[in-house]
Amino acid sequence: MGKCKKCGVEVPKEAMFCPNCGAGVSKEASVEKLSGGKGRRKKKYAMIGGGIGAILFILLVIFVSTRPKVIDLNECRKIEIDGYDGVGNGNVYFLDLSKKIEEAVPDRIMKKMKDPSDIYQYIDVNVELSKYSELSNGDKITVTYKYDNEKAKKVGIKFKGKKEKITVKGLKKVKTVDIFKDLELKFEGTAPDLSTESEIIIEQDDASFWCTVSPCEDLDIGDEITIECTTEGMVNGIKPEKLKTTVKVPDTAEHYVTDPSELTAEDMQEIKDGLTKILKGEEPYEDRLDHSWMAIKSPEDVTDNKLEFYSRETASNITFSDTAEYFVNESYNEYTENVTDMLIRFELDDTVEDEESDKCGKTYHIYGYTILGPIVRCSDGKLQIEDDWDGIVFYISGTMGNVREKVEKDINEEVDKIMRDAPTRYVVAFDGSGKVEQIK
Known part of the structure; x- marks a missing residue:
């Protein structure tokens, strides 16, 4: 306690005025007492605040350290669009996601x-x-995450x-073409027995x-x-304009000349x-005329013989x-010998050169015929008479009867044999005039 400076009465420490005379107590003392109380309170509050802050900081550290780290999948995804407009393909996947997970x-x-x-058992x-698929430029596609x-x-x-919306772009343009435009089938064999591949x-x-x-x-x-x-x-960017077409076997394919x-x-x-x-033994047929398959008919001897005195080198006219x-x-099949045959008549002169023959030096006029076949038109346009000459029949002129009649009689017998297979028979101009007559 202090004393009043005016009346000397003791004044309590907290009093601002003297209880006896009402005089004010010294300001220095009051200020000193007041400021001392306030300082102690500030210190107390500061200590409390600091403790709270420390606690909050610790809680923040704990929160931050235990809080799950967020991985933004939008930043990890990779979208690829490729292919052709209308048939494009899309793909999406994560890029380096494993690395981000392991770092997090x-x-x-x-x-x-x-x-x-x-860790991936939890991912x-x-x-x-x-x-x-089937993407076109301008399509809108959605990217979703699960x-x-x-x-x-x-x-x-x-x-x-x-979730994202993506616009498709950058697809290449599809080229539509006629894949059959330059189609050429390859054929084997001879028409009407041609074949081609079943798949191409x-x-x-x-x-x-x-x-x-x-x-x-x-x-x-x-x-x-x-x-x-x-x-x-x-x-590969090519789309057929059409999936089916028809073609005809061209007349340029190899074929029997049926017309x-x-x-x-x-x-x-x-x-x-x-x-x-062949009759003269010239190349490339110098070995074709073999006596073993020459049928010979003579007015003196109408049986088949060998024309031993026939000399190819002296054949003339x-x-x-x-x-x-x-x-x-027309009924050609695998058992029929030929599809086409041609019977040709000819005449020639031949002189005997065999010095041991009593006929040496004598010239004979010979009538004959041969049957050629089959006759084929090759794919290069050339005519081919296959290696199937049915032999050459000779008729030697002499003093007995009419040789021409004998020739025609034998030819008619041959024609009857051929006609057993019911073919169509024609008479064609052999002079190249192109005249053709069908014989019923």
């Missing part, structure tokens, strides 16, 4: 794992597109992913298309063939030249009749 898992959790890969995350954060938080991480591959730029071919056997000139593409859709009007003057001359070379017989076997 706290060390304290990672240390508890026997193997770092054990269930996926990304999907709303459409993966994840299980309940499992992920067990390893101290958390995922987030926001048509190449178009860098694309290959499988096709079926039907029918592919027993084909004749003019037959219709269907080619159908079995490859589905587009290949004698097809034979030209050049063809007839080629046949004459070939037969002339070879002439051919103006017409030839032409036979077409």
Whole structure:
């Protein structure tokens, strides 16, 4: 307690005025007492505030250290769009997501794992597109994310992913082409027995298309063939304009000449030249005229003989009749000998050169005929008479009877044999005029 400076009465420490005389107590003392109380209170409050702050800081550290680290899946995804407009393909996947996961898992959790890969038993995350195929430029596709954060938080991480809308662009333009435009089928054999592959591959730029071919056997000139593409859709940017087409067996394919009007003057001359070379033993037929298959008929001896005195080197004045017989076997099959045959008459002179023969030096006029066949037009347009000459029959002129009549009689017998297979018979002009007459 202090004393009042005016009346000397004791004044309590807390009093601002003297209780006796009412005089004010000294300001210095009061201020000193007041400021001392306030300082003690500030100190107390400061200590309390500091403690609270420390507690909050510790709680913050604990919160931050235990809070799951968030991985933004939008930043990890990679979208790829490729292919061709209308048939494009899309793909989406995570890029470096494993690395981000392993960096995000706290060390304290990672240390508890026997193997770092054990963390992935708690990872269930996926990304999907709303459409993966048949994409066109301008299409809108959605990217969605699926994840299980309940499992992920067990390893101290958390995922987030926001749905996205993507516009398709950059797809290449599809080229539509007629894959059959330059189609040429390859044939084997001779019409009407042509064949071709039952399946073919048509190449178009860098694309290959499988096709079926039907029918592919027993084909004749003019037959219709269907080619159908079995490859589905587009290949390497190439799309067929159509999947099916029909073609006809071209008349340029190798075929038996079943229509004698097809034979030209050049063809007839080629046949004459070939037969002339055979009769004269010229190349390439110098070995073709073998006596073993020459049927000889003489007015003196009408039985078959060998024309031992026939000399190819002295054969001359070879002439051919103006017409030839032409036979077409319409019922051709594997058992029929020829599809086409041609019977040709000829005459020639031949002089005997055998000095030991009593006929040496004598010239005979010879009538004859041969049957050629089959006659084929090759794919290069050339005429081919296959190696199937039915022999050459000679008739030696003499003093007995009319040789021409004997020739025609034997020819008619041969024709009767040929006609047993019911072919169509024609008479064709052998002079190259192109005249053809069918004989009923």
